[in-house]
């Protein structure tokens with residue numbers, strides 16, 4: 001169980017295929033900004049690590065606060081954000 005790692009480029013490509021009306025530039029900007037915050041150690045208001053992909057859309061929050069679910073097993077997360085967590 002855990003997040004499925006995905007690169008930013010691949011995620012953007014997948015996301016735009018299912019959401020063709022969204023702006024790639026904005027999406028990329030929001031993803032990088034959430035990733036930077038994650039690297040800086042920004043936490044969700046509940047104290048958990050932020051979920052970069054969800055935070056790109058909903059603001060910096062963890063998976064549970066964004067989705068209302070405590071379990072994840074097939075949800076994507078940016079690979080660079082996951083590596084950071086493994087180094088702890």
Ligand SMILES: [Zn+2]
Nearest residue numbers: 044046062065
């Ligand atoms: Zn939270």
